[in-house]
Amino acid sequence: MVSDTPSSGPFRTADLPQRRPIAFSVVPDASARDALATELGLLGLRKLTFDGEIRPVGKRGFHLTGRLGATLVQECVVTLAPVTTRIETEVARAYVPPSELEPAEAGAEVEMPEDETLEPLGEEIAPEAVMHEALALAVPEYPRAAEAEFEGRTAEPDGAAPIRDADLKPFAGLEALRGRLTGGDSGGGDA
Template identity: 50%
Template sequence: MNSDPSNTSSSALRVAELPQNRPTRFVLVPETKVLAEIAQELGVDGLRKLRFDGEISARGKRDWTLKATLGFTVVQPCVVSLEPVTTRVDTKVERLFLANVETPEAAEIEMPDEDHVDPLGEEIDPYAVMVESVALHLPQYPRKAGAELGQHIHAEPGTAPMTDEDTRPFAGLADLIKPGDKDT
């Protein structure tokens, strides 16, 4: 299946029409305009070379599995210098669409270990899974090579500035204990 990535509803596959005895293949390669829209939605400077290639197959009688390879290049600002940082991400994506997903009704619930489980609806949308997977695999703290935080100097008006070393409460203890002054 080659979906038109500019139309998100065209990539959604009706579960009732999926064959049970063989996988349904899909390949999504969004065009430049769609990449710009996804980048804006995710709050990144740029997105290139996005490809989502995989298959949806039956898992038992009522459940489905989506397995795919996700690859993309993202441009984000460096957390230190705000200069653009380009990162390539290639990863595997797996989602389980289960007909019966238990939803706890307690006020406080524990997060499940399996974060790749989704409730099965009438459709499985590879485009939506692709966009969500890109968001989940974005580098959290992109850093340009060689970018370093400088030393932060703390000072109130009229006082001597403190360096990062001065803010460590036990930094001076090493000077107090000299090798020959051991008290036993």
């Protein structure tokens, strides 16, 4: 059973219950959203929520699961017009004692765990920090307005013809050469 009054944390791991999950809810105010938008290079961050629970796992571990919801505004990479994006994503982290992540012997090789959600268990679990990281990973790298069309650009010296895709293909001229060598049978022109 999850506790009735969700907190935003951070939660001291020593104080977390060992037999039941604890709920959390992080809803930053406007000034915190503005600061995060600036940090992430966004035009705006209209809504941001992160709700979930921290559940004890085994004797000394914890599993954080939550749902991140955000509405953000970025510049279109083509037109620089504002683009609004809605993000809804599930987030999970497994906190395990550092001894379970470290090699048994000093000087032994360290392999990266396959599970990307594994985190070393510290003195506290901070849902707000997890929310910041998850949002940073979910922000679209190349936002594009629906009506934006990239026409392409070319760069060539004055008076030179632009290079076409066909010019870059190594065998593009062979058909014409074959036609010239065989007397025009392949439609390549006169020999």
